[in-house]
Amino acid sequence: MKVEVKEIVCDWGVVINDEVSSNLIFNSKANAEEVKRIIELDNQNLTVKTQGSQIPMSKSDADLIRKLKTMPSMGVAVVDYGNKAKAMLSNETNFVEAFLNPELIVIVSDDDF
Numbered sequence: 001m002k003v004e005v006k007e008i009v010c011d012w013g014v015v016i017n018d019e020v021s022s023n024l025i026f027n028s029k030a031n032a033e034e035v036k037r038i039i040e041l042d043n044q045n046l047t048v049k050t051q052g053s054q055i056p057m058s059k060s061d062a063d064l065i066r067k068l069k070t071m072p073s074m075g076v077a078v079v080d081y082g083n084k085a086k087a088m089l090s091n092e093t094n095f096v097e098a099f100l101n102p103e104l105i106v107i108v109s110d111d112d113f
Helices: 028-045 059-070 095-100
Strands: 003-008 011-014 020-026 055-058 078-081 084-088 105-108
Touching: 003 020, 011 028, 020 028, 020 055, 059 084, 059 095, 059 105, 078 105
Parallel strands: 055 105
Antiparallel strands: 003 011, 011 020, 078 084
8 A cells, every 4th residue: 555645735635545535635744644654554553652742741740640650550441430431541631641651741830731
């Protein structure tokens, strides 16, 4: 499978085997490149991982994540409470991503939150 990013009018398209899908047209070249990367990883049966992204976080939250990482019984899970699954750690604040990739944490001022 040949995957490319090409300029299409004023946007960017992910072109697969010389065909453009209207679902794969982006305003941002960076977003198109990221989708291309994910497709290429998927074709190699590899798991998509965040590469090079940073997770802005207060020092107190970052310290909490680091403490959780040292606990042998701690993991990331989704728990089913009846009819509604709930996350043990919410990713709305990037806690799950930070737990899985603590090397991406960047400490920012508490005033930014």
